[in-house]
Amino acid sequence: MIRIGVDAMGGDFAPDAVVSGAVLALKHLNADERIVLFGDQQRILEILARENANPTDFDIVHTSEVIEMGDLPSKAFAKKTDSSIVKGFMALAAGKIDGFASAGSTGAMMVGAFMVIKQIPGIIRPGIAGFIPVSESKLNVILDVGLNPDCRPDVLYQYGKLGSIYAQRVLGIDNPRVALLNIGEEEEKGNLVTKSAFEMMKDSTDYTFVGNVEGHHLFHDKKADVVVCDGFVGNVVLKEAEAFYHLLKKFSPENKFIERFNSENYGGTPVLGVNKPVIIAHGASSPVAIMNMIKQTREVIVSDLCEKIKQAFM
Amino acid sequence: MIRIGVDAMGGDFAPDAVVSGAVLALKHLNADERIVLFGDQQRILEILARENANPTDFDIVHTSEVIEMGDLPSKAFAKKTDSSIVKGFMALAAGKIDGFASAGSTGAMMVGAFMVIKQIPGIIRPGIAGFIPVSESKLNVILDVGLNPDCRPDVLYQYGKLGSIYAQRVLGIDNPRVALLNIGEEEEKGNLVTKSAFEMMKDSTDYTFVGNVEGHHLFHDKKADVVVCDGFVGNVVLKEAEAFYHLLKKFSPENKFIERFNSENYGGTPVLGVNKPVIIAHGASSPVAIMNMIKQTREVIVSDLCEKIKQAFM
CATH class of the missing domain: 3.40.718.10 (Isopropylmalate Dehydrogenase)
Structure with missing residues (x-):
């Protein structure tokens, strides 16, 4: 039971x-x-x-x-x-x-x-995961979305692991592709924390790291299944998506495409x-x-x- | 001439x-x-x-x-x-x-x-400004959008000043309202840098600081005319908006509402x-x-x- x-x-x-x-x-x-x-x-x-x-x-x-x-x-x-x-x-x-x-x-x-x-034990800082629609039926995982607004690089590294396990076990994605949210696709791009996290993630044996993704990659799954970022950026990203949904809903209330962005559909935010x-x-x-x-x-x-x-x- | x-x-x-x-x-x-x-x-x-x-x-x-x-x-x-x-x-x-x-x-x-x-002289770090549509005819200024992915609080403070002058002089907004992009509206919310920047901005005599705004406030002008953030967050925010535009354009190519989000309409990014x-x-x-x-x-x-x-x- x-x-x-x-x-x-x-x-x-x-x-x-x-x-x-x-x-x-x-x-x-x-x-x-x-x-x-x-x-x-x-x-x-x-x-x-x-x-x-x-x-x-x-x-x-x-x-x-x-x-x-x-x-x-x-x-x-x-x-x-x-x-x-x-x-x-x-x-x-x-x-x-x-x-x-x-x-x-x-x-x-x-x-x-x-x-x-x-x-x-072994987890430096738990995180909370959010979800972003990337196709009619698929969601990508993004974490952290607000628990840790200041993340050390090793915390971001672990978020990759937590997100990967979530995607595998709960969403049923085999060998999830983990990406780092960044301001350029090249390895040397980023702020101090993402540059350092990239160094750790690129050698990961814990999960499949596929490199950096940018803000415009968030809504398709061509690159990643799991997107890692600090809780400040993740929170802003998720709330921006929410803002779009509300803008669009006003303009076309019964649209299947737009309804993909309704966060109601994703349930809650798991504490990982x-x-x-x-x-x-x-x-x-x-x-x-x-x-x-x-x-x-x-x-x-x-x-x-x-x-x-x-x-x-x- | x-x-x-x-x-x-x-x-x-x-x-x-x-x-x-x-x-x-x-x-x-x-x-x-x-x-x-x-x-x-x-x-x-x-x-x-x-x-x-x-x-x-x-x-x-x-x-x-x-x-x-x-x-x-x-x-x-x-x-x-x-x-x-x-x-x-x-x-x-x-x-x-x-x-x-x-x-x-x-x-x-x-x-x-x-x-x-x-x-x-006097400027710690120049920034680059981006624009976000908030109504049929109005744009909000957001900065930095990528020049400084790691910002000190005093740099964020100055971005408020630069953005305020831009909004006033170029966009013709009297007494622009400057807000800090954050993960909650309350003063105590944020990461280490935004918390410290808030402390400086709330006592500003250089511009009208109206407090924190969140990701879901970005696309209306009820709260602010100028949104301040570090170049990492600003870059992700702007590229996420771009992603939405491209998603939506596919779905409804000739829509006036959606066309507001076309970054082509805003010209370039001034170096401030x-x-x-x-x-x-x-x-x-x-x-x-x-x-x-x-x-x-x-x-x-x-x-x-x-x-x-x-x-x-x-």
Whole structure:
């Protein structure tokens, strides 16, 4: 039995959007896969009733507190011990759930990931991965997208390894091509950190390094499956893509091509390099985004990603 | 009389695209504004004849050499003394032309800008500016877009000043709002450099600092007129926008909205912080791109931008 923990109270439209998203996700799960909702039991049951969903299809862990977006993450995590996020992490640490996902406070999720679940030995700094559409059906992985705005070259090197394992295990890409995001394709281009990272990556035996890619290579897969960058650049790149999507949606609301850029379709952002599956999603997540977050959490659990990463860094 | 120097031999489609672009630009110039073409006189005259243009409408400075994209910039600049780029810079330094523009070797243009024209006293590092469409008729300035991939906080501070002067003098924006590109709107967000730059910019008396903007704010002008970032991030941002344009053009070739993102419309990239107007353009520039590069060079000359920058940094 696989148990997918979901923070029902996390996100701008919680608990409604989360519970509705969980109902949508249920249709995509196998019989031995269950969603465990952490949150206000009564409100969850009300939403399930409104959705004509069967409450016995879900496990509910009642919590009385919520970590708000305005709360100081570490303080709130320490104090709000009956919050959905804290209880979710406790259940994850205890093995009562196999992964935990939330569209709530990213800061509190990070506190839980680092303090409760802890990073995998050998990993210098965990990262968070984002996704970029490169064809009708394929996504490229990009990391880090915001956890580490200042990266040492050896951290970038490791992101190549983490991204490669993710692409292989979760996205099913054999021998993923790892590229370094840079300002020129030539080896000598870049800032001090990417130049030094290139030196390390070009000799990699951990993954297939294919060299530098530039900003205009991001949306096709001719060159790479995994794109490595620091969390500052990755965050800007991903938000710029988001801006384009919103611009274009206004202009052509029902276009399949444009819909490829809708980040709702990619679910959440996995935290790579911690001991158990932790997935964070956009605060503004809709039910569809939550459904995809849950599906993605399931993929990360089923692929045994964290174990594969542990083995690779032993 | 204003004389706009143009490297007729620079760019992937030179001299054809450059000379054709100069013919297009001529229609937009006033009677006291002349284009000075540096390049192979015979080939230039042939193209002008093919375009049914009057050769007396142009000044031509014959040059026998070309700095190629593969040449080492500083070496080529020293050796190819009869090249269009070297002769252009010599004319600019001697006051025979008022500005110099090229779609050729960016490296050689930089050598000329730094070694011949030299940076303005008080400027730590010159930068190059790019443009981002924010409405039907308005462009925002973004800098640096590639000259300095590693920026100190005080360099970012100065980019705010350079961008503000450009927006005011060339784009005609009163009291331009300067923002720092970052990974969150809050003051404490960012990498080490942007955090430190924020501290300097928030007390600026040189320009109106409006705080941080994120990647998803890039394509509207609700927040800023000038966006400051290091040359690594700026380069990736601009090339990502270019990628979107090419994706979208395939999908809807004749769309006005999408055409806003065509970098051809913005002409070249001015080098800000050197003593005279130097403009570089994309190697793949079409005649329309060259026309806009020439128009932009004219604007930079007419606005007396370099003098205004000198005064501001005295």
